[in-house]
Amino acid sequence: MADSFTHLHVHTAAAEGMPALGMTDHGNMYGVVDFYKQCKEKGIKPIIGTEAYMAHEHRSERPSRRGRIDDSGGETESGGKVYYHLTLLAENNIGYKNLIKLSSLAFLEGYYYQPRMDWELLQRHSKGIIATSGCLGGHVLQKMLKGDISGAETDAGRL
Incomplete structure (x- = not known):
């Protein structure tokens, strides 16, 4: 299934003359190999990444939550999120290896x-990685939405 899905997007990118195409699976990197192979076959530069899930503070925390957990990260009893989003892209082969390490450690x-x-994990394995604030589910934008501009600036500085 993933192979045909990947092929469809790469085929479209090739038909449109795009020189590069990126892919960021949510919370994993399962589609990377198929994506890479398809891009190389079509002469397109693959941009490999992941839409990472970030803990509020530390990956070992297990906060009590309110309501259901959905893709927005749910809400904890303290008003924070169970997780946030962060888009990470491999700048080079070192970055790719670090993304694999980060993805594995996030599961383990x-x-x-x-x-x-x-x-802490991101800092330890950041070499060769481009980090962006991600979507509305990211630390930076969630703080901005709550009016915490100072906190948003602090988190943006961590990227």
């Missing part, structure tokens, strides 16, 4: 509703 050490990493 941080799994709580989703495979979560934290700032």
